[in-house]
Amino acid sequence: MALQPTIATPNLDAGHAIALLRDMVRIRRFEEKAAELYSASKIRGFLHLYIGEEAVAVGAMRALRPEDAVVATYREHGHALLRGVSADSIMAEMYGKQEGCSRGRGGSMHLFDAATRFYGGNAIVGGGLPLAIGFALADKLQHRQRVTACFFGDGAVAEGEFHECMNLAALWKLPVLLCCENNLYAMGTALKRAQSQTDLSLKAAAYEIASWPVDGMDVVACEEAAQRAALAVRSGEGPCFLEFRTYRFRAHSMYDPQLYRDKREVEEWKKRDPIATFQNRLTTQGVLDDANMKRIEDEVASEIEKAIAFAESGTWEPIEDLTRFAYSGEKPT
Amino acid sequence: MSPDAQKVKITYREAMRQAIRDALIRDQRVFLMGEDVGAYGGCYAVSKGLLEEFGPDRIRDTPLSESAFVGAGIGAAMNGMRPIVEIMTVNFSLLALDQIVNNAATILHMSGGQINIPLVIRMTTGAGRQLAAQHSHSLEGWYAHIPGIKVLAPATLEDARGMLWTALEDPDPVLIFEHGTLYNMEGEMAVDAGAVEISKAAVRRAGTDVSLITYGGTLGKTIQAAEQLAASGVDAEVVDLRTLRPLDTESILDSVMRTHRAVVIDEGWRSGSISAEISARIMEGAFYELDLPVERICSAEVPMPYARHLEEAALPQASTIVATVTRMMGGHG
Incomplete structure (x- = not known):
């Protein structure tokens, strides 16, 4: 008997499916606009797009509650948006305006928002993992039923901090949800050129962490895995490691001619575009029609236009405030 | 302290231990974490006896993973705790330099003032004990180069006793450098010696x-x-x-x-x-x-x-x- 298409998940109701689709479209359109604004020199510095990987963040973030914490990477616009950081404040941050979520001190790579417990925006590969370990340790010591979700890429697996943290997470049975976004490239270095063992979930398993690979191009699979893992983590079973197998459609950042990969490979992966495939499934199922889709696109477009207007009308922090926040309170010399 | 306050004979090591013990009693959010701080009693016996008194959650032995446990201290501080992280020597702290310089020192500023890191990192520094070139250097001056952290060097019994609590009350990360030849220094100290200010020579x-x-x-x-x-x-x-x-x-x-x-x-x-x-x-x-x-x-x-x-x-x-x-x-x- 042929396998059923994965969309036949019994408890995926129409409203929920459309919400998942909408979340992915939100990230995609926001980032497409960010890329345009980068070309127009409105946004500077480094800009790392998540396009192609949206299903991962959409699925994973659904498993989190407001009291949980998120530690993400420098490719985090989508995570921040879904966590509830407003598109306005993210866009203003990328413009460098003081209305930005990090007051223009962080930029694209360092989105922070204490209100939604979104703790970066960390641009040292692997460097967010120890922070997440500490968040989870604090929750465990305080007997709080919270999850810390830590996102990192396949590149982080090569860092010593990754191995130190896998060990600590397991050794101390910490409530941390380890979300490895394996997009097969650490900047331009293919996973197979960097790792003797390319099955990354096995690395976590070696530390006695419950771990499994997930189809990172399938938003339903991502959500299902994240819900299951978050439940285990929240109930005190210790860490879980999800290896989301995904792919980055765009360049690493805005300066990358992509000499390290074959265009045909990119085209092959694009056939599995998480948005297009899910949209097709929902249309085939009769859950989604053109009117629904248009409404999603219109709502998202309007949110983004509003964010751009907000960023454009934002203000520059006075130069006199330059050294503010190096320390709390008074400015030491 | 009154001029005729009762004095006790005490070593620098004991004064430091009193300070840690006092902090653990005063504030449930305080915990000590590092290599051999518990079962071994601290590589310089500073924390001797504290594991028995406060238990393994608050006197936390770590594996030899400087970057992970220093970063975990940062994350725990961001999540409401007041960690004291001990690193055996300043030379070993170089394994955690990423976390100290790229995270502890930057996050308050990079987040636009949203996220404090009330963390204390203690470590031994200095030569004079024939420990040669990987256990003897004085790199506190290096750390003093970095905006975002504070650097203390207690040289007296009163400062060994008093600087820690003030450092723990500071909303920003504080590094305390204890010269290895001082631990056995013995002298008289007022029995009611307590917190001291940390901003003045x-x-x-x-x-x-x-x-x-x-x-x-x-x-x-x-x-x-x-x-x-x-x-x-x-x-x-x-x-x-x-x-x-x-x-x-x-x-x-x-x-x-x-x-x-x-x-x-x-x-x-x-x-x-x-x-x-x-x-x-x-x-x-x-x-x-x-x-x-x-x-x-x-x-x-x-x-x-x-x-x-x-x-x-x-x-x-x-x-x-x-x-x-x-x-x-x-x-x-």
Whole structure:
């Protein structure tokens, strides 16, 4: 008997499916606009797009509650948006305006928002993992039923901090949800050129962490895995490691001619575009029609236009405030 | 403290232990974490007995994963705790440099002032115990280069007892450098000794002829030198910096303006050092008050050797200080 298409998940109701689709479209359109604004020199510095990987963040973030914490990477616009950081404040941050979520001190790579417990925006590969370990340790010591979700890429697996943290997470049975976004490239270095063992979930398993690979191009699979893992983590079973197998459609950042990969490979992966495939499934199922889709696109477009207007009308922090926040309170010399 | 307050005989090690114990009792959010702090009792026996009293959650032995457990301290501090992280020696702290410099020092500013890191990191520094080139260096001056962290160097029993609590109350990350030769230092301390302020230098010996500016492990040698100089009619003032960042420039200049001569004594290397910074600040702030150029007595520019005679030759010594000051006074006495 042929396998059923994965969309036949019994408890995926129409409203929920459309919400998942909408979340992915939100990230995609926001980032497409960010890329345009980068070309127009409105946004500077480094800009790392998540396009192609949206299903991962959409699925994973659904498993989190407001009291949980998120530690993400420098490719985090989508995570921040879904966590509830407003598109306005993210866009203003990328413009460098003081209305930005990090007051223009962080930029694209360092989105922070204490209100939604979104703790970066960390641009040292692997460097967010120890922070997440500490968040989870604090929750465990305080007997709080919270999850810390830590996102990192396949590149982080090569860092010593990754191995130190896998060990600590397991050794101390910490409530941390380890979300490895394996997009097969650490900047331009293919996973197979960097790792003797390319099955990354096995690395976590070696530390006695419950771990499994997930189809990172399938938003339903991502959500299902994240819900299951978050439940285990929240109930005190210790860490879980999800290896989301995904792919980055765009360049690493805005300066990358992509000499390290074959265009045909990119085209092959694009056939599995998480948005297009899910949209097709929902249309085939009769859950989604053109009117629904248009409404999603219109709502998202309007949110983004509003964010751009907000960023454009934002203000520059006075130069006199330059050294503010190096320390709390008074400015030491 | 009243002048006739009862005094007890105590070592620097015991004063530090009292400070940690006091912090653990005062605040449930405080915990101590590091290599061999628990079952072993601390590599310098500072935390001896604390595991039995406070249990393994709060006296937390870690694997040899400096980057992970220092980063975990940062994350725990971001998530409501008041961690004390112990690193065995400053040389080992280099394995955690990423977390200290890229995370602890940056996150408040990078997040636009949203996220504080009330973390204390303690570590041993300095030479004098024939531990050679991987356990003996004085890199606190390096850390003092970094905006976003505070750097303390307790050189007295009162500071060993009192700096920790003030550091824990600080909303920003504080590094405490304990010179390895100080742990056995014994003296009298008031039984009610408690928190001390951490922003001001202290004059340990008042004098009128020359300012001897130092901190940490060389304070004892400097006072010894000042006593010898007194015997030959030179009245040296000894300034204990106590805090290397932020530097108390005002107290340094105040002393130099009275004595018109300055010698900086620092166990760090001379090139690109905290002694260079102090000398520059004196030049900037008191150039026309100086009778002579500022002198510096630092460690020889060599990795610390093992053999006792070589190690002694590499380090600032009381005899060098006496000779330098005598030479200075000879010309202008």
